Amino acid sequence: MEKERVTITISKDLLEKVDNSVDGAGLRNRSHAIEFYVRKAIGSTIDTAFILAGDNKIRFHTLSRRIPKTMIPVNNRPVAEHLIEWLKDHGFKRFVFGIGYKKEKLKEYFGDGSDWGVEIIYSEAHKTGTSGSLIEAKDFLEGSRFIVVDGDVLTRFDLRELLKFHEKNDAVVTVALKSIANPKIPVAELEGSKIVKFIKKPGKEVHSNLVNAGVYVMSPLVFEYARPKESIKKDLLPHIAGEGVLYGYPFSGPWIEVNDGKSAKRAEDIW
Numbered sequence: 001m002e003k004e005r006v007t008i009t010i011s012k013d014l015l016e017k018v019d020n021s022v023d024g025a026g027l028r029n030r031s032h033a034i035e036f037y038v039r040k041a042i043g044s045t046i047d048t049a050f051i052l053a054g055d056n057k058i059r060f061h062t063l064s065r066r067i068p069k070t071m072i073p074v075n076n077r078p079v080a081e082h083l084i085e086w087l088k089d090h091g092f093k094r095f096v097f098g099i100g101y102k103k104e105k106l107k108e109y110f111g112d113g114s115d116w117g118v119e120i121i122y123s124e125a126h127k128t129g130t131s132g133s134l135i136e137a138k139d140f141l142e143g144s145r146f147i148v149v150d151g152d153v154l155t156r157f158d159l160r161e162l163l164k165f166h167e168k169n170d171a172v173v174t175v176a177l178k179s180i181a182n183p184k185i186p187v188a189e190l191e192g193s194k195i196v197k198f199i200k201k202p203g204k205e206v207h208s209n210l211v212n213a214g215v216y217v218m219s220p221l222v223f224e225y226a227r228p229k230e231s232i233k234k235d236l237l238p239h240i241a242g243e244g245v246l247y248g249y250p251f252s253g254p255w256i257e258v259n260d261g262k263s264a265k266r267a268e269d270i271w
Contacts (some may be wrong), residue, residue, distance in 0.1 A: 086155075145163075155215065171247040172222055173219070179250060195248055
């Protein structure tokens with residue numbers, strides 16, 4: 001993001017408060033802190049969504065073709081199309097697809113997004129699901145808050161409330177959390193609204209049944225924590241939780257991971 005040097009006059013007491021907020025991590029220096037507070041004061045529209053669409057771990061076989069999970073058909077439309085329509089209904093007009101495995105399938109189907117009335121940009125992700133996929137898309141994302149969505153999830157809830165929650169808490173990242181029965185995947189442990197850690201193997205001593213739903217609001221400050229080879233879920237989020245700036249937003253509404261034919265069939269009963 002292009003920067004411009006300016007000279008301003010500011011009261012000493014206010015400047016002292018700005019300097020006291022600098023911690024060297026979330027707010028790196030005086031300039032960074034001033035920019036943060038100005039952006040917060042004037043507000044910033046959120047119209048960009050980053051779709052993690054390059055998964056290469058699970059393939060879906062249909063008509064003898066292999067396709068990325070985000071292209072699995074649900075009622076004759078790929079998961080990614082359902083996501084675009086849901087996000088578009090909430091005002092998102094700009095989509096960055098982090099692509100990898102079978103990337104040509106996405107490009108052929110969606111093109112530049114004009115058929116859906118949106119803009120689609122493609123960012124090469126050497127390994128999807130890593131902070132590296134975020135870093136590679138940084139030029140398209142930096143400068144304002146943005147939504148990140150796993151390309152294999154389908155859900156419906158009010159994103160406006162999620163965005164308000166994120167802004168209210170000045171979070172670096174807010175994770176949408178879904179309550180499920182007998183979770184077999186890591187659960188989030190909360191203190192108030194903050195996620196303090198993820199429990200990999202929830203047992204009787206863990207009372208949470210809130211799992212990461214694969215929908216996030218991220219501040220540009222997330223790039224201060226991102227490391228290229230680290231996993232978003234296993235490394236980046238726990239790191240941010242340790243800094244006390246990771247928040248969890250429990251929501252009600254349908255949610256399903258679409259990663260094979262069986263889950264796609266279940267999704268068809270809802271979408």
